[in-house]
Amino acid sequence: xxxxxxxxxxxxxxxxxxxxxxxxxxxxxxxxxxxxxxxxxxxxxxxxxxxxxxxxxxxxxxxxxxxxxxxxxxxxxxxxxxxxxxxxxxxxxxxxxxxxxxxxxxxxxxxxxxxxxxxxxxxxxxxxxxxxxxxxxxxxxxxxxxxxxxxxxxxxxxxxxxxxxxxxxxxxxxxxxxxxxxxxxxxxxxxxxxxxxxxxxxxxxxxxxxxxxxxxxxxxxxxxxxxxxxxxxxxxxxxxxxxxxxxxxxxxxxxxxxxxxxxxxxxxxxxxxxxxxxxxxxxxxxxxxxxxxxxxxxxxxxxxxxxxxxxxxxxxxxxx
Amino acid sequence: xxxxxxxxxxxxxxxxxxxxxxxxxxxxxxxxxxxxxxxxxxxxxxxxxxxxxxxxxxxxxxxxxxxxxxxxxxxxxxxxxxxxxxxxxxxxxxxxxxxxxxxxxxxxxxxxxxxxxxxxxxxxxxxxxxxxxxxxxxxxxxxxxxxxxxxxxxxxxxxxxxxxxxxxxxxxxxxxxxxxxxxxxxxxxxxxxxxxxxxxxx
Ligand code: FES
Numbered sequence: 284x285x286x287x288x289x290x291x292x293x294x295x296x297x298x299x300x301x302x303x304x305x306x307x308x309x310x311x312x313x314x315x316x317x318x319x320x321x322x323x324x325x326x327x328x329x330x331x332x333x334x335x336x337x338x339x340x341x342x343x344x345x346x347x348x349x350x351x352x353x354x355x356x357x358x359x360x361x362x363x364x365x366x367x368x369x370x371x372x373x374x375x376x377x378x379x380x381x382x383x384x385x386x387x388x389x390x391x392x393x394x395x396x397x398x399x400x401x402x403x404x405x406x407x408x409x410x411x412x413x414x415x416x417x418x419x420x421x422x423x424x425x426x427x428x429x430x431x432x433x434x435x436x437x438x439x440x441x442x443x444x445x446x447x448x449x450x451x452x453x454x455x456x457x458x459x460x461x462x463x464x465x466x467x468x469x470x471x472x473x474x475x476x477x478x479x480x481x482x483x484x485x486x487x488x489x490x491x492x493x494x495x496x497x498x499x500x501x502x503x504x505x506x507x508x509x510x511x512x513x514x515x516x517x518x519x520x521x522x523x524x525x526x527x528x529x530x531x532x533x534x535x536x537x538x539x540x541x542x543x544x545x546x547x548x549x550x551x552x553x554x555x556x557x558x559x560x561x562x563x564x565x566x567x568x569x570x571x572x573x574x575x576x577x578x579x580x581x582x583x584x585x586x587x588x589x590x591x592x593x594x595x596x597x598x599x600x601x602x603x
Numbered sequence: 604x605x606x607x608x609x610x611x612x613x614x615x616x617x618x619x620x621x622x623x624x625x626x627x628x629x630x631x632x633x634x635x636x637x638x639x640x641x642x643x644x645x646x647x648x649x650x651x652x653x654x655x656x657x658x659x660x661x662x663x664x665x666x667x668x669x670x671x672x673x674x675x676x677x678x679x680x681x682x683x684x685x686x687x688x689x690x691x692x693x694x695x696x697x698x699x700x701x702x703x704x705x706x707x708x709x710x711x712x713x714x715x716x717x718x719x720x721x722x723x724x725x726x727x728x729x730x731x732x733x734x735x736x737x738x739x740x741x742x743x744x745x746x747x748x749x750x751x752x753x754x755x756x757x758x759x760x761x762x763x764x765x766x767x768x769x770x771x772x773x774x775x776x777x778x779x780x781x782x783x784x785x786x787x788x789x790x791x792x793x794x795x796x797x798x799x800x801x802x803x804x805x
Contacts, residue, residue: 396726397727467704468628468702468704469702471703472698472701472702472705474727475729494626495626495703496627496705497704498732500728500729500730501703
């Protein structure tokens, strides 16, 4: 299977949330209800960028109870590979686009007694859907949301208005920071911790929690992994008998797809495991960027995740 | 030493480890019978555990009672209870009042470990939060799939359900929610044709 099945959709709203973030609303082209989803899910948006097909995953931020449409927020990344720039510059209301069925790799554990959510910047989006879901279920939650400044703290005011005391806000420019050790110490037994934001923040939160004796099963994180840019390289696909050139700003998966080969994927961000590929030969260095393979697998040089990982060397052969 | 290992037959068959000290704010330890030996090793490994340790100990159904030795370990709280049922309210209260950072340990029979696991999950903890060590009797806690009654300390296979009297074959199929193995009628098709009981879970 390559990707979750597609939903033909129409963009009905494009809202400028602040100078870096735009919100998009999609409804089904056939007017029917969207598939149900749970908070934390993402959809993969397909972009036709002048002959180059881009597929980016974005968290669904609308209320899971609202089946009339899906909403996502996209932060423009001027130094990125171009997907967010395309969304900002080219996507207008009325446009037809393909989006994937929702997939959840960051779901709530509803057995928890309490949900403690920590968001950094645009990492707020999955929590917006999760809070709406928990509010509907009467679940107990608390959000700690840090942003650079008031202008960039997207949705902070709306969330405070809706959830009151349960929302705690922090602005870097005003010298506010989450007092994490104290926050974690005071959590009742049965609390699950969720963190979404930049890599540094995720590592800080997870390592602090582990140091304080939180079990791994109570820790959940999602990082928006964009495939890194790097040097161009070649990969031989042993089963298809094709050699593919991977460009510097292209991911291996994108290059394989551009060569007309239907490769498996789901998240395109190194998290779900769907694209895992066996490595047959590698003369050079496998550059692993995923969160999926174990350290042993990475060390054994036995597998690679084409959605985010790259290669540097003279010869790479994978089983695809 | 009576440390016991599980055979790997069915996926739901629980697997146990060896208690080891993990940093945390408090250490809550529940043990029965020979499980007391695992608690002694844990304290030998990390004597600093004592000041923040809370032990609940239940002497074994086979008569093993290590409470005198455990009492000398110097745990902040030590309580002896005649059965898990009698200790359960205390266990639930400790878990209900605790904060994240608490480390939870269970040692002894499978029936005890399973019940601690069940109460930990009810308290919202994930499965990996509990450290376990199986010691002593391999006796099983078995639920009769026919009458739903649970028989404790089953050592033979087949055995007679203590509730409905059917002859039950003990499967490796395990329920975390019930903390029990599954017992299925062995002579449903030919009533009375019951193979001799073998002591499988000593
Ligand atoms: S597609 Fe999910 S890990 Fe590669």
